[in-house]
Amino acid sequence: MYTIQENVRVVISLLKQYGIRHIVVSPGGTNIPITQAVQDDPFFKCYSVVDERSAMYFAIGIYLQTGAIVATSCTSAQATRNYVPGLTEAFYKHAPILAITTSKLECFQYQEYMQAPDQCSLPVDSIKHCYDLPPITDENTRRQVIHNAKEAMLELTHRISGPIQLNIRIIDAQQGKFEDVELPRISPLKRYMAWNSWNDIDLSEKKILVVVGEHRPFDVRQQKALDSFCEHFNVAVYTNHLSNYHGPYSISANLLISSGGWHTLKPDLLITIGGQTGDYSIYNALQSIGDAEHWRVSEDGAYVDTYGHLTRIYECPDYFFFENVDRERLVEHTYFAEWVKLNSMLKYDVELPFSNVYVAQQLHKAIPEHSIMNFAILNSLRSWSYFPLSDSIQGYANVAAFGIDGCNSMLFGESMNTDNLCFIVTGDLAYFYDMNALGIRDLRNNVRVLIINNGGGAEFKIMTGSWKEAPNVEKYISANGHYGSTKGWAENCGFKYLSASNKAEFLQVSSEFVAQSDSPIILEVFTTEENDVLGDKTLIGANKIFSVSDKMKKLLSDVVGEKGVDVIKTLVKK
Numbered sequence: 001m002y003t004i005q006e007n008v009r010v011v012i013s014l015l016k017q018y019g020i021r022h023i024v025v026s027p028g029g030t031n032i033p034i035t036q037a038v039q040d041d042p043f044f045k046c047y048s049v050v051d052e053r054s055a056m057y058f059a060i061g062i063y064l065q066t067g068a069i070v071a072t073s074c075t076s077a078q079a080t081r082n083y084v085p086g087l088t089e090a091f092y093k094h095a096p097i098l099a100i101t102t103s104k105l106e107c108f109q110y111q112e113y114m115q116a117p118d119q120c121s122l123p124v125d126s127i128k129h130c131y132d133l134p135p136i137t138d139e140n141t142r143r144q145v146i147h148n149a150k151e152a153m154l155e156l157t158h159r160i161s162g163p164i165q166l167n168i169r170i171i172d173a174q175q176g177k178f179e180d181v182e183l184p185r186i187s188p189l190k191r192y193m194a195w196n197s198w199n200d201i202d203l204s205e206k207k208i209l210v211v212v213g214e215h216r217p218f219d220v221r222q223q224k225a226l227d228s229f230c231e232h233f234n235v236a237v238y239t240n241h242l243s244n245y246h247g248p249y250s251i252s253a254n255l256l257i258s259s260g261g262w263h264t265l266k267p268d269l270l271i272t273i274g275g276q277t278g279d280y281s282i283y284n285a286l287q288s289i290g291d292a293e294h295w296r297v298s299e300d301g302a303y304v305d306t307y308g309h310l311t312r313i314y315e316c317p318d319y320f321f322f323e324n325v326d327r328e329r330l331v332e333h334t335y336f337a338e339w340v341k342l343n344s345m346l347k348y349d350v351e352l353p354f355s356n357v358y359v360a361q362q363l364h365k366a367i368p369e370h371s372i373m374n375f376a377i378l379n380s381l382r383s384w385s386y387f388p389l390s391d392s393i394q395g396y397a398n399v400a401a402f403g404i405d406g407c408n409s410m411l412f413g414e415s416m417n418t419d420n421l422c423f424i425v426t427g428d429l430a431y432f433y434d435m436n437a438l439g440i441r442d443l444r445n446n447v448r449v450l451i452i453n454n455g456g457g458a459e460f461k462i463m464t465g466s467w468k469e470a471p472n473v474e475k476y477i478s479a480n481g482h483y484g485s486t487k488g489w490a491e492n493c494g495f496k497y498l499s500a501s502n503k504a505e506f507l508q509v510s511s512e513f514v515a516q517s518d519s520p521i522i523l524e525v526f527t528t529e530e531n532d533v534l535g536d537k538t539l540i541g542a543n544k545i546f547s548v549s550d551k552m553k554k555l556l557s558d559v560v561g562e563k564g565v566d567v568i569k570t571l572v573k574k
């Protein structure tokens with residue numbers, strides 16, 4: 001029997017998983033769900049101490065003698081406050097005490113509700129961190145609770161040990177209710193520091209996918225470390241334009257994944273390095289890696305579970321990780337070969353309407369070697385991610401915070417200390433947002449601004465899919481009709497101005513745009529949002545890869561119709 005409150009069951013399960021046996025319990029009502037779970041369970045060694053001030057010092061004593069993490073549990077209201085003197089000692093002593101406090105729901109705080117003071121406001125030098133666990137009401141709160149509770153367990157001994165508060169919100173009416181359920185099974189998460197030994201898993205038989213998020217160009221050590229890791233294991237490295245990594249086993253495969261190529265490419269192990277990918281296609285794909293593990297490698301060592309499958313955190317630089325994985329023999333690179341095979345089947349020369357994707361299709365091969373490319377977020381980035389760029393070209397976008405507010409400014413900053421051409425591909429809303437940056441004195445002639453002016457935010461038409469049904473989408477959502485052309489402002493700021501409104505005009509001006517020039521150049525391309533949406537659909541449609549089950553479904557529905565498929569599904573389930 002366990003409490004009907006699932007957030008408590010998550011904590012009890014994790015206490016067991018992380019081997020936290022000692023628990024000092026103080027009497028009370030709100031913590032009944034916890035007391036009930038631990039008191040008769042032989043896994044736990046329980047101690048009863050009435051006074052919470054004493055209980056916390058008592059817990060420190062157990063830690064000093066055993067060296068083990070010690071948990072404490074108390075009821076709501078003043079009980080938590082009385083932990084503070086002992087917690088302050090534990091904080092400065094670096095004693096790993098898990099103070100499990102229980103409190104009323106957040107909506108009752110500061111409402112003169114009985115026994116509901118704010119319990120998550122302990123002094124900064126009494127705990128390393130406070131984690132608050134709401135009741136679990138749906139998948140989102142479940143994910144939040146598991147995440148917070150796991151992080152609390154890991155944080156107790158992270159870098160330097162110390163006390164952690166885990167505050168569990170208890171619904172009054174549920175505090176004395178129990179049911180016959182099992183504890184939830186929660187996937188383990190472990191953090192590895194540079195000084196831990198981490199070669200406990202044989203990687204030689206595994207299909208490994210390394211995904212490189214946004215990353216400055218790799219330096220010699222970083223490049224060598226990842227190249228060498230790839231040579232020794234069955235690895236494919238997924239990159240996009242922001243990864244700035246090019247190696248013998250890297251593959252720029254956004255179009256492949258966007259077209260549904262993921263089905264046959266799932267790895268046994270996912271390793272992620274760098275920042276955010278800014279790439280919704282790979283993001284969506286990596287949500288479904290089945291039982292594969294996800295290892296995140298980063299100096300911050302943070303518990304960042306982007307894809308919901310995180311099992312290990314390696315707190316170190318990427319090169320350090322790759323250098324320190326034991327390797328013995330070369331394997332056949334079958335996994336990379338699968339990626340290459342599928343990628344080579346993609347069609348790039350598809351007939352497209354005059355659109356942002358068309359412009360990317362025509363221009364990507366013409367970008368000079370060693371150029372620097374910037375992509376305003378979302379639509380501009382996506383359109384260009386479909387097409388490969390030369391390895392010598394660097395790529396950047398503001399995908400860390402996803403603002404359209406400073407794309408031009410960042411490009412201009414990049415252009416200051418290089419003579420290579422520096423491009424941005426941007427939409428009209430993003431461009432005009434940051435148009436004052438064109439007035440920055442001393443902008444250089446290596447700047448190239450490509451504006452896809454479709455008169456609004458086409459992103460919201462591509463992204464939502466059902467935009468045609470949304471009311472007033474053009475007025476407020478895609479915000480059409482605000483700005484005209486940038487010709488006047490561009491010329492005023494000393495830019496050479498080029499424009500194109502159809503394919504013929506575009507092909508005529510595009511070579512001048514990518515050539516050397518005495519002044520910075522703006523090329524304003526006038527497309528329509530409808531064409532931008534259609535361009536995207538056409539390219540993806542021409543490359544669509546269906547999974548075996550998709551194909552089966554299609555075959556079935558051709559034979560028995562949609563309704564027949566539903567009937568068969570129910571029969572199969574039975």
Ligand SMILES: Cc1ncc(C[n+]2csc(CCOP(=O)(O)OP(=O)(O)O)c2C)c(N)n1
Pocket residue numbers: 376377378379380402403404405426427428429430431452454456457458459460
């Ligand atoms: C500072 C800021 N405000 C609002 C947004 C939300 N936003 C994301 S994309 C976008 C529209 C961009 O339109 P545009 O630059 O014209 O590109 P398009 O989608 O038409 O290619 C907006 C407003 C944002 N990302 N950043």
